[in-house]
Amino acid sequence: MLSIYNTLSRTKEVFKPIEPGKVKMYVCGMTVYDYCHLGHARVMIVFDMVVRWLRASGYDVNYVRNITDIDDKIITRALENQEPIAALTQRFIDAMHADAKTLNLLSPDHEPRATHYIAQMQGLIGRLIEREMAYQGDDGDVNYAVRQFPSYGKLSGKSIDELQAGERVAISGGKRDPLDFVLWKSAKTEEPADTRWASPWGEGRPGWHIECSAMSCELLGQHFDIHGGGADLQFPHHENEIAQSEGAMFGSGSVDQPFVRYWMHNGHIRVNHEKMSKSLGNFFLIRDVLAQFDPEVVRFFMLKAHYRSPINYSDHQLKDARTGLTRLYTALSELPTIPSNKVDPAWKDRFAQAMNDDFNTPEALAVLFELVTESHKTQDIERKHELLNTLHHLGSTIGLLYQSPQQFLQSGTPKVGLSPEQIEERIMARQAAKQVKNFASADAIRQQLLDEGVILEDKPGGQTIWRRA
Template sequence: MQIYNTLTRQKEVFAPIDAGNVRMYVCGMTVYDYCHLGHARMLVAFDVITRWLRASGYGLTYVRNITDVDDKILVRARDNNEPINALTERMIDAMHEDERRLGVLPPDQEPRATAHIDDITAMIETLIERGYAYQADNGDVFYRVRRFERYGALNNRNPDDMRSGARVDIDQAKEDPLDFVLWKSATPGEASWPSPWGEGRPGWHIECSAMSTCCLGNTFDIHGGGPDLAFPHHENEIAQSEAATGQKYVNTWMHAGALRVDNEKMSKSLGNFFTVRDVLKEHDPEVVRYLLVASHYRSAINYAPDTLKDARRSLERFYNALDGVEAIQGNVDDDYATRFTRAMDDDFNTPEALAVMFELVREINRHRDDAVQAGALAHELIRLGNLLGLLERSPGDFLQGASSGLDDEEIARQIEARNAARRNRDFAEADRIRDALAEQGIILKDSREGTTWVSESR
């Protein structure tokens, strides 16, 4: 297996520290609002990675944190006039619901920042003792960026270049504009915890350093996150962690690609900001998941009406091939599994893996008259799809998942009205009903057993 390492900017043969067992940490949500599509992109990407590592025989400890104290959380709780723990618990429940609907498996551990305050303060104390941190006149504790010689390596940035472009407030308490906060002194009325430097709360970056090393050890195999976290968040994590422990922090760094909406950055100011739950009100969760899986995890994804239509059509090809075929385990050419595995072992290349699955679709359709062969091919298609978190439903359930706005009862009434028209030999009315349903994405299928329907992408 080869994985692209952001730190070295190349694919590397993956070799866990503890052979056969993988330790992976992924930066999770800051829970002040509902998850948006960018979060879904990251969650699904690392869900696929998790599934494949386990399918490949690795024991995996997957840790994904929750940031439950942060400036944004404090502001939102104040604006809502609610305690921060009430806000964060509500958003965590909503996050878990969104994950389940997208087929994202839960992590093995989900540490929260507020449960690791002692670990955070202990790490900050070590950094101060070693000369990597200092308390400023305003009570905040900062990290000395220039003290860490390898700062900027993850993002190939030179600290001198960063310093020349930095903007510094006149009253700023930092020794250097590049220094970042580890501990924020308390502001009256805000949530705070006791520390050797007075009441306060942790900075964002130090939270992940403390939680990851507490859960996985000073050095672990994989650290991942969204595309916007490589700098400064992950750069700062490396500096903090390695300065505190004296050991290499992470062997392989992985970052999911960005998500754009109609080829623009998602932004509330542009009016193209979508939460996961808003999207799932209008679109089948598996269609959204397929869109996120169909691109390589490091590639940018464009979310737009046409891309969703394409995703639904692709899933319809799979489910239409499976419809009417009884999946049974049997003899199938090993080449399908071999090429699927080769693709996934090449830095989790889902587009190539899906191409193998489409070949299986063609073979199922070619062998539909052979129940045994078609059934064995269908079984293999479902097995491979499940490895990506796809094809976990019955064909009928997906194909009748109407996006038309009509409920099942109304569609059944329309079908009965059409059947009555046909019995009365009023074929013009029967055709009118059929065409009206087709306009709304409902395609009727007549057979000797009766009339069934599927929902077609529009």
């Protein structure tokens, strides 16, 4: 039975979908004004793992991950580049899709773009104004009146009084209260035409928070099962989503069924124990990391930690992840070309027990390594193949072990080191030396390859296989 840590209740709860057998899940996606970094990769990989496991558990999952394609940062970058908004955002959407494909991520069932849901956003804003939970200020902006939603703060654990006590910013623009947040931004005369839309409140564009409420409700309904995102979105973004969504649908009173049943947040990636972010300048682009490491190594690195825990990034951590994956793939290299379909039910149950405990991937990976150890102990070939087939099957349920062992073991840093053709040439030269009993030369070639990070393994029948260290 699956349990999920619910940020809303701050407890681990047994997962009960609104509709039996079906899961509706929304994840906050990227703001597309630049290339994706490893922080974005963690969000995508974590919730890709969640979707895979839910589907492997028999659920019919409707997975939505949005794209923010209108935003202050996007406008600033487009003006700097002197290019249209649509050209800028499409370029980085294409780059994001390329990164996702390389990381072996499942495509979401729906990938809504904010600019395609302006009418739905305006509909929500209109209902909030009708309920006197939003107002248009003197500067033309439409703002949400936070104090009109008494349960504001229930996701983050922050009360309105605490927020007010900590507020040191003077009321600016047309806001009546410093806690209020913008729903619709009035267009400025200096802003390009492609940054504004007509509305009952004058030309302008949506605020960031209203985008996700409109897209999620349109595609998944007024109540859905799981809403995910990075820990940094818990407040204020997700808190504001709850306030504006429940305010528009149900008013200021309490509701029997919340807007979202389970809120999930993944931990930060840190560099030298500081959060990775563009504002700090300590971020690493996905494409730059993939120029040095196999994409599956990056995925394995992410899954080695529990999704709610912060993880520290370094080349050493990724090298350690490659070592772990190498052990799994080296074991799988002993499988026949056509593996059996037999899966050991006891090991499958142990793996499921770990995954059903709030997607505990560190414990699930420990099961995979124990499977490898068990496969080494047995002398029964049929039993060994069953264990290794179980290893492959279980890894695949969370998006691992999708390459052939040879493909992974012989992959290395792109454009670094010997090519496969060069390695094969040296292996042939070593075999020729052995045939004329020039063992000193053969040993020298083996050592040269080892110095280049290539490990040779001689098999019965004169065959030599190789892998990168």
